[in-house]
Amino acid sequence: MTSHHHLRVDGQRLWARLEALGEVGAVRGQNGERGNARLALSDADREGRDLVIGWMHDLGMEVSIDAVGNGVAVRPGTDPSAGAVMVGSHIDTVRTGGWFDGNLGVLGGLEVVETLAQNGISTKHPIAVAFFTNEEGARFQPDMLGSLVYVGGMALEDALDVRAADDGARLGDELTRIGYAGPTPCPAAAAPHAFFELHIEQGPVLEDEGITIGAVTGVQGISWTELIITGQSAHAGTTPMRLRRDPGYVAAAINTGIRALAREMGGTQVATVGRCEYSPNLVNVVPAKVTMTVDLRNTEEALLRQAEEVFAALCEQLAAEEGVTIERRTLARFEPVEFAAEQIDLVETTAKRLGYSTMRMPSGAGHDAQMLARVCPTSMVFVPSVNGLSHNIAEFTHPEHITAGANVLLQVVLAAAAPG
Numbered sequence: 502m503t504s505h506h507h508l509r510v511d512g513q514r515l516w517a518r519l520e521a522l523g524e525v526g527a528v529r530g531q532n533g534e535r536g537n538a539r540l541a542l543s544d545a546d547r548e549g550r551d552l553v554i555g556w557m558h559d560l561g562m563e564v565s566i567d568a569v570g571n572g573v574a575v576r577p578g579t580d581p582s583a584g585a586v587m588v589g590s591h592i593d594t595v596r597t598g599g600w601f602d603g604n605l606g607v608l609g610g611l612e613v614v615e616t617l618a619q620n621g622i623s624t625k626h627p628i629a630v631a632f633f634t635n636e637e638g639a640r641f642q643p644d645m646l647g648s649l650v651y652v653g654g655m656a657l658e659d660a661l662d663v664r665a666a667d668d669g670a671r672l673g674d675e676l677t678r679i680g681y682a683g684p685t686p687c688p689a690a691a692a693p694h695a696f697f698e699l700h701i702e703q704g705p706v707l708e709d710e711g712i713t714i715g716a717v718t719g720v721q722g723i724s725w726t727e728l729i730i731t732g733q734s735a736h737a738g739t740t741p742m743r744l745r746r747d748p749g750y751v752a753a754a755i756n757t758g759i760r761a762l763a764r765e766m767g768g769t770q771v772a773t774v775g776r777c778e779y780s781p782n783l784v785n786v787v788p789a790k791v792t793m794t795v796d797l798r799n800t801e802e803a804l805l806r807q808a809e810e811v812f813a814a815l816c817e818q819l820a821a822e823e824g825v826t827i828e829r830r831t832l833a834r835f836e837p838v839e840f841a842a843e844q845i846d847l848v849e850t851t852a853k854r855l856g857y858s859t860m861r862m863p864s865g866a867g868h869d870a871q872m873l874a875r876v877c878p879t880s881m882v883f884v885p886s887v888n889g890l891s892h893n894i895a896e897f898t899h900p901e902h903i904t905a906g907a908n909v910l911l912q913v914v915l916a917a918a919a920p921g
């Protein structure tokens with residue numbers, strides 16, 4: 502068997518596709534930065550899907566769309582009985598997203614396929630390139646919804662019934678509206694042989710350490726809660742402080758309280774209020790109601806539970822003190838995930854063999870790979886994010902790091918899919 506260790510991707514071709522997809526649903530910042538607003542199942546998402554599927558067809562791949570809108574393109578292998586080595590990620594973005602988050606994992610997969618095709622290299626296992634619906638969770642919760650249904654972790658009917666946080670639209674209706682309620686059954690009939698996801702780190706660690714490739718060991722646990730705090734709307738001038746039942750004050754106290762919680766717990770514990778809406782939101786009215794979200798994450802399940810307990814007790818204490826009611830609803834809850842040791846080793850040794858500096862690290866962000874890890878050996882390849890920024894239109898990764906990550910993905914996929 503000939504070795505294909507010398508094989509490298511065409512970094513410029515990959516960059517050009519990233520640029521082109523980044524033009525779909527583009528938003529511009531004050532300094533001219535280009536970001537993306539391609540919320541799941543929006544018109545921009547449809548346009549992005551159409552573009553990527555066009556590229557998949559250009560590569561001669563067969564594309565299937567499943568019942569939750571996940572797209573999977575396949576390059577056949579030489580062994581009809583071998584399961585597919587799958588690579589992929591998502592192409593939806595948050596409303597203020599960049600053009601690397603998710604896109605890189607999908608377009609990196611296409612670059613792997615094109616490199617193999619151009620060099621006439623076949624593999625025993627088929628290679629599948631997937632984009633999963635609503636990874637971000639910015640419009641529909643939970644996040645990673647498409648890959649969760651794909652692996653059988655959520656019933657299809659429940660997923661189709663999810664309502665959008667912004668306009669209340671039903672996920673199933675939006676899928677049909679954009680023409681992506683596909684005919685392929687979901688969950689998938691068979692688990693992949695292995696799954697790999699190339700992704701930007703979205704945090705500052707690799708850049709800070711001066712390291713090119715992160716071999717991702719797992720994903721931290723995620724806990725998302727929506728709070729509806731109801732008090733008594735009243736006149737801001739006439740109502741003495743001692744007689745108020747102010748949900749706005751309680752929202753602020755929860756926000757500072759979870760910051761204190763995270764600071765006291767230390768380690769990987771993080772805590773964020775990302776959404777907070779006052780109603781009626783007027784200068785001289787004590788609000789009637791506040792709707793807010795709390796995002797808690799930790800790499801250790803026991804610690805995440807502890808954080809959830811402290812947070813719940815804080816809500817109860819504040820509700821009693823201020824005389825408001827707090828309804829709590831879980832929007833997403835995923836335990837920490839550890840990737841397969843063999844796949845992590847493969848990423849690490851491949852990066853070293855290619856001459857890239859590398860380190861092992863957990864992922865702070867959620868990823869489709871954490872869902873695929875439930876059904877097949879999985880790992881991820883991280884590349885540095887400039888200034889650690891992501892979920893921000895200023896998100897950027899240097900072209901040489903994009904190319905390095907794609908080269909690692911190429912060699913990892915080749916090793917798993919077995920040339921021949």
Ligand code: GLV
Nearest residue numbers: 636637644866867
């Ligand atoms: C999903 O991208 C998340 O980590 O919030």
Ligand code: MN
Nearest residue numbers: 602603636868
């Ligand atoms: Mn992502």
Ligand code: MN
Nearest residue numbers: 595602637892
């Ligand atoms: Mn994201």
